[in-house]
Each structure stands twice: as structure tokens, then as C-alpha cells.
Amino acid sequence: MPTPSEMVRAVESELLELQERLCREFEACDGSARFREDAWTRAEGGGGRTRVIEDGAVFGKGGVNFSHVTGASLPAAASARRPELAGRGFQALGVSVVMHPVNPYVPTSHANIRFFIAEKPGAEPVWWFGGGFDLTPVYPYDEDCMAWHRTARDLCAPFGDEVYPAHKAWCDEYFHLKHRGETRGIGGLFFDDLNEWGFERCFDYWKAVGHGYGDAYVPIVQRRKATPYGERQLDFQRYRRGRYVEFNLVYDRGTLFGLQSDGRTESILMSLPPIAHWRYDYRPEPGSPEAALADYLKPRDWLSGASADEP
């Protein structure tokens, strides 16, 4: 078993590599805008490397952010299952990604992989991994949803048949807007507090999740980025982005952890879309492509069978 510093070094090097890979691929996809980088430090300890892309041909706003923060007292939002660790000294490392495309036919995507280690003099260090990715289409294509979930299932397979169903269900449960009675999108994977497989195996799974995100998302962007759209589709996209804002500010534990731990606000809130609309009691016309989205905002089995594919 590696020491805490060995773990942190291995995790950090993996995160920086993933950040590089994703930025390179997203820039290639975009073909126009480049990520700008802001390195930052945090008074209490640690810092990060925020990379943001804006006003691209394909991506309106997106971020691929690395951070490694240390603190004297773990905030409650850091661990769902280990409230007894709140108050310990900690290190938290992660990469967070949110990509908001320009074209309403290209889904927004999110990924986060993170590692925590909480230490206290005279006690065993406690570490765990968390992560996942999820897809938020505005005009969903079944083909994309199925491919997204197949990639998720395939990367989980080497770690046991129960992993995909468990982490898929956790994702559906986590990305749920209770006050709207709908999920944020079509899900993917979500896990937290993972350490029961031992460090090496957990680390391997966690790496597979980070890279699986890129493998799953890039082909969808390529497939849809040239789809023609108009003002109607943009309007609905802006309306749906309001829901994205609602989820991130009301429910998202990563956002709350960041704000509670005096994180860098601009890096945390890069997840918010470039523009969002709210219209009182808006209801899409029955039978319209906009109304069809509701069916996608309930947990669904995306691996069995195929169906029609026109938004």
C-alpha cells in the first residue's frame, strides 16, 4: 500500500495528464477557440490550474479545471458517507469538466474525478475516490444516449458486472432536480467514497472513468456539431440551461464543497452556462421536439434495444 504522499503524487500526475488530453481534444473539436489558463493559489493551502474556453465555434463556454487544495478542516460537503471525518486535515485533488456547446443539438457534458485524503495525528489516514460523468442533451438522439452509456458500461466491466448498474443508478439519483421532478440529463456514472477495492484497483477504475468521459463525449460532439439549427432551438437551449443553473446552485455537492471551502469562485462557477433564460410556467407545445425531452429526464435503461432517432 502506497504512503499518503505516494498516492497524492500518482493521483496528481494522472489528473494533470487528463486535463492535457481533454483540452487538446476539445480544441481540435472546436477548431477555433483555445483554452486560456489561470493558475491560482488559495490562502489556506493549495491551488489549481483553471482552463476555460469561451466563444468557440463549437463550445460557447467550457472549463477543464485541475485543483489540489489542502485544508485544516474538512467541510461537511466533502463526504456523503463519512460525516465523522469533518474537521480533519485534508487534501482534495480533482479535475472538473463542464462543456456547454453552441449548437443546441450538441449536448452539454460534465465530468469530475476527485480524490480525498483526510488525516489526523495518531489516526490512520482515510482516503477515497469519487467521480463520474453525465450528459445533458437539449434535443437528445437515442444513438448518442446509447453510445454514451455503452462506453460507461464497457469501462466498468473489468471491475465487476455490478459496477455499471450501481454507478449508473447513483448518477440518476444524484443528478435529480427534486423541485422539478426531473433528472438533469440522461445520466452516466457517479460514485463517491470509493476505497473498498484497495488503492490500486480504485485508482485504475477512476482513471478509466476520466478517460472514458473523453472517449464517450468527443464522438458525439463530432457527430452533431454541424447540425443546422435556428432561433427556436437556441431559445429552448437557453431555457434548459436555466435548469442546469438550478441544479448546480441548489444541489451540486461539488459546488457547495467549493463555496464552503473558500474555493476560487470563478473556477467553481465556470460550470454555469454562458446564458440562461427563465420564463414563468413555460410548457412546450404537446407533440413538439421540445416536449419530447421530458421522456429523457427520467431514469432509463440505455443498453437494451434501439429506437427511433430523430429529435
Next chain:
Amino acid sequence: MPTPSEMVRAVESELLELQERLCREFEACDGSARFREDAWTRAEGGGGRTRVIEDGAVFGKGGVNFSHVTGASLPAAASARRPELAGRGFQALGVSVVMHPVNPYVPTSHANIRFFIAEKPGAEPVWWFGGGFDLTPVYPYDEDCMAWHRTARDLCAPFGDEVYPAHKAWCDEYFHLKHRGETRGIGGLFFDDLNEWGFERCFDYWKAVGHGYGDAYVPIVQRRKATPYGERQLDFQRYRRGRYVEFNLVYDRGTLFGLQSDGRTESILMSLPPIAHWRYDYRPEPGSPEAALADYLKPRDWLSGASADEP
């Protein structure tokens, strides 16, 4: 001392009257759009009368919402100071107002007045009033800020010299975006858990706050609604509206209470602006009118002295 049902009847009738008055005056101000009304009921008990105005000449989006909800178990967010009442049966009555004007020179305003009564068999009923109003300018005029606070002070005066300073300070403290290090706007009044003056006096103060809001806001709207503006001012308005969304979804106790008590989501979230922008790490040009706003987002004494008045 009135019985609980007498209190509820008096409070309800006052709230409905205030709703009428504000809608009438805002429609007159707007000159074009009208409020639409949605009456709603809530499975657990009670309901409301939501009135929303959209796409007006003066108001882009606004709501003047009455609600009277009853429940078997008071949510924790309902009372800051009385956590021991959580779980009691309750009635909550209130009017909530948020007005988002079209013109960036006209400030957004918010008011809320509410009354709670929590009952339990074999125990004394506990009741309290809460309320207040606050102003969120994009391009502030000192004249407006001073007039707003003078109206606040004057309505407080009959209830004691300490009321305005105390409730003004409470407002500055409440409408504070910790993660941004700024207030939501230039404040006003805020109070909660008010019952120590006895029912009649509390009720009188609370009515004065509700009507004082209309008295303070309407003249500001009239004064600024014809000010010429362009795309630059609209851009900054949309950016600042992002902060409004951040406050309401991350911090606002009324919003949390509504969502926790399975309130009517569309009525609760009518407070969100019609449109909001987020731009990574945006900073206004030093010396610009946009940069000048920062000075207004710190608590300030608005009653002493005058100063220049050009945004």
C-alpha cells in the same frame, strides 16, 4: 390578544390588499403588460395566487405572489431563531415580490412580508412576522439609494429609533453573497422572528413595510424608466442578473423554504430574472460606470450627506 384564526384572517386580508395595490401600481407604471394570475393549491394544504407580468414596456419579468400554506411539519428553513419549532404544524402566509425591469437604469427590487404560526396540541401557539425589501441597481443613482433608505427610515420611526438601524443592518447581512464578497444590492430592511412587541404593534410595522416598499419603488421606476440605454448596459445587466440567480439559489431562505416545503416551483422561482449571463472572470474596465458598481455592494450609510449622482 387575538386568537390564531383571528390573526390569520387579519394577516390574509392585509396581504391580499397589498397584492392588489402593488399589481395595480406596477401595471400603471408599465402602461403595456398586465399581470396574469394563477391560483394554485398544494397537496399538503393551502395554496396561493401567483401574479406574474412578462415582456412589459417597463418590466421584463416580475411577480407579486400571495401564498397561504399549511403543513403538518414546519421545515427548518422557516425560522432562523426557533429551530425547536421544526416539526410543528404550521401556517405560513406571505406576499413575495420581485420586479426585473427592462431598462438597466431601473433597479430590480424585492419585497417579502410573511407571517408564521406554529401550533402543537397542548402547547401555546407561536407566531412571528418577517419581511423587508431591498433594491438591486445595475447602474445606481445616489439619489435613488438615498430616497429608498429615507422611506425605510421614515416608516420605521414610529416603532422606535433603533428599528431602522437594526433592520437595515440585518438586510445588509442577509443579502450578502459570501462567495463573491459583495452584497446583492444597496439593501433596505430585513427582519424575521418578530413578535416581542405583541401582535398589534408587530402587525402595524409589518403592514408599513409592505406599503413602504411600493411607496419607495414606484417613484424610482418612474424617474428612470425613460433613460436611454444600449447593448452595453443590457450586457452588464445580464451579467449582474447572474449574481441575482446565485443569491436566490444558494442563500435565500425563502427560496429554500419553498423548495423544502414542496412549494409551487414556478411561483418560487418567478424571482429569477428573465435572462442571465455568466462570463468567466469578467472584470469591468477600471474607471468605467460598470466598475463603479462595486462601491455600492458594501454596506453603506445612505442617510448622511449627499454625493454626485451620475452612473
